Amino acid sequence: MSPALFTLFAALTLASAVGVVANKNVVNAAMCFLLGLVGVAGLFVQLDAYLLAFLLLLVYAGAVVVLFLFIVMLLGPQGRAAWRLTPGAVVGGLVAGALLLAGWGSLLVHGRLDPPPPDGAPGVGAALKPYAYQLFTTYLLPVQVMGFLLLVAMLGVIVLSRKADGTEKAP
Numbered sequence: 001m002s003p004a005l006f007t008l009f010a011a012l013t014l015a016s017a018v019g020v021v022a023n024k025n026v027v028n029a030a031m032c033f034l035l036g037l038v039g040v041a042g043l044f045v046q047l048d049a050y051l052l053a054f055l056l057l058l059v060y061a062g063a064v065v066v067l068f069l070f071i072v073m074l075l076g077p078q079g080r081a082a083w084r085l086t087p088g089a090v091v092g093g094l095v096a097g098a099l100l101l102a103g104w105g106s107l108l109v110h111g112r113l114d115p116p117p118p119d120g121a122p123g124v125g126a127a128l129k130p131y132a133y134q135l136f137t138t139y140l141l142p143v144q145v146m147g148f149l150l151l152v153a154m155l156g157v158i159v160l161s162r163k164a165d166g167t168e169k170a171p
Contacts, residue, residue, distance in 0.1 A: 013039030030069050037061045
């Protein structure tokens with residue numbers, strides 16, 4: 001794994017994660033989430049996990065983020081009022097920060113993580129032919145059924161989210 005590419009993808013992922021949390025506009029937050037998924041996919045490619053990178057982009061970026069944006073645009077991008085800082089949120093933030101510092105301290109005290117495999121060794125899951133064969137033979141029907149169920153769910157959300165204004169047009 002190239003240290004420069006790892007640093008680039010890690011910084012992209014971290015910056016976009018901060019953008020998701022810090023953005024008040026849900027559309028901008030969704031775009032930051034999409035950018036974060038691209039950064040994580042880049043890290044997966046660096047680890048020779050091509051299937052995970054492809055599935056991450058296909059399923060999450062291609063379906064979940066697009067569906068989220070579709071529903072947000074359908075319902076309206078305006079959000080609710082800004083949240084207030086509560087004592088529970090402060091305690092949760094302090095606990096999360098303490099756990100993060102404890103993890104970093106443990107890493108510094110006990111040394112480095114396990115070294116990566118040698119460069120000549122193929123990555124786990126690098127051969128996609130068995131996965132593709134299973135997907136297009138054994139699991140073809142379940143994948144198609146799930147796609148149909150997602151379509152029905154999306155149509156149900158559209159029907160339920162329509163504003164009832166009392167004026168229905170005759171067919």
